[in-house]
Amino acid sequence: MPRTTAPRHAVLIFSGGLDSAVTAYKLRDEGVAVSLLSFNYGQRHVKELAHAASLADQLGLSHDIVDLTSLGRILGGSALTDPAIEVPHGHYRAETMRSTVVPNRNAIMLEIAAGAAVAAGADAVAFGAHSGDHAIYPDCRPEFFTLIEASLRAGNEGHVDADFQLVAPFLELTKADIVREGTRLGVPFELTWSCYQGGEVHCGACGTCVERREAFDEAAVTDPTVYMRTPKGIGR
Structure with missing residues (x-):
């Protein structure tokens, strides 16, 4: 489980989305030196990387983008990397959202x-x-x-200190909790990107848009996001 002791310097997987943005602001607020690392794995919503760069500028933190596009081509079967598969609409926890799974994505990114x-x-x-x-x-x-x-610790034994750790401060919290924490920290939510469609504005219908909208509603925080449409059952 996540440790309570803040690290000295963390490399943060940084998508430009709401969750990673709030994580960056939280770590910085705790006095942690943060290096931001984004990944281009051929995702449909690659525009998230431009949002990541804008947030990095706001934070004044170093930001690198790893090119995994060649790897992304063999990670088929996901709506996020295969243009032949439509991004499903509906609730984030729906069974249809399984088509947005990119095989082993987080393990690959975390190891890098x-x-x-x-x-x-x-x-x-x-x-x-x-x-x-x-x-x-x-x-x-x-x-x-x-x-x-x-x-991570075993694979780098002898090259890292005993206190080397993986930090996931929101692992047991909800998206609404993240919005509340981001509000406290002054995160510019309007600069973050969540939508899997990757259009000009958030589509408002894919699972991650629905989840984003619900989180702001539950947290009772004004949502600055521009959506193409409002998911059924979700009000402004």
């Missing part, structure tokens, strides 16, 4: 981030997984956290 952390002399890798991800994404669950942290 760990390499970057070791090279930079950092003592942590961080990511913004939360409890709402658990139903659909196996690489966002607490049991995965425990096992991948052990892998």
Whole structure:
């Protein structure tokens, strides 16, 4: 489970989305030195990387983008990487959202981030997984956290200190909790990107748009996001 001791320097997997943005602001607020690491894996919503760059500028933090587009081409079967598969609409926890799973995505990114952390002399890798991800994404669950942290430590034995850790501050919290924390920290939510469609504005209908909208509603925080349409049952 996540530790309570803040690291000295963390390499954060940074998508430009709401979760990773709030994680970055939270770590910085706790006095942690943060390096941001984004990934281009051929995702349909690659525009998230431009939002990541804008947020990095706002934060004044270093930001690198890893090109995994060649790898993305062999990670088929996902609506996020295969243009032949439509992005499903509906609730984030619906069975149809399984088509948005990219095989082994978080493990791949975390292992690369760990390499970057070791090279930079950092003592942590961080990511913004939360409890709402658990139903659909196996690489966002607490049991995965425990096992991948052990892998990162074992794979770098002798090259990292005993306190090297994986940081996931929202692993047991909800998306609404993240919105509340982001509000406290002054996160510019309007600069974050969630939509899997990758259009000009958030589509408002895909699972991650529905989840984003619900989180702001539940947290009673004004949502600055522009949506193409309002999902059924979700009000402004």
